[in-house]
Amino acid sequence: xxxxxxTNLSQLLLLELVDKCIGSRIHIVMKSDEExxxxxxxxxxxxxxxxxxxxxxESTPEGRRITxxxxxxxxGNNITMLVPGGERLEV
Numbered sequence: 001x002x003x004x005x006x007t008n009l010s011q012l013l014l015l016e017l018v019d020k021c022i023g024s025r026i027h028i029v030m031k032s033d034e035e036x037x038x039x040x041x042x043x044x045x046x047x048x049x050x051x052x053x054x055x056x057x058e059s060t061p062e063g064r065r066i067t068x069x070x071x072x073x074x075x076g077n078n079i080t081m082l083v084p085g086g087e088r089l090e091v
Contacts, residue, residue, distance in 0.1 A: 018043055018082065026051070027083040028074065034058050038072065047076030 021040050028036045028049075038051030054069040 014047075015043075015045065017084070018047065021082075021084045024085055026085070028079055029081040029083075030074075031078045031080050036072070036074065038069075041071075043076070047079060049074045049076065049079075 018040075022042065024040060025037065026040045028038075028051075030036065035057040036051065036054060037057075038054035041050040041052055043049045050071065050073055052071045054072045056067040056069060056072075058065045058067070
């Protein structure tokens with residue numbers, strides 16, 4: 001029972017932090033090594049997200065591909081890392 005309470009508390013804290021990012025720029029790293037930067041419009045309990053003014057960065061065998069999108073729906077199951085207020089850093 002304690003582990004379940006801890007899990008629920010962790011999920012609640014994460015959702016509260018993401019909620020504070022609504023309307024702000026956010027940098028997202030996906031499991032597929034894609035990176036997405038956009039303005040967070042909304043999300044649900046599974047961290048599925050709607051972003052606008054999106055730039056998507058992909059690494060391909062031919063090189064880096066950059067795609068601009070007006071709006072995107074991300075599956076929260078594929079998100080690895082979120083950086084609030086983040087812009088993509090060149091490394």
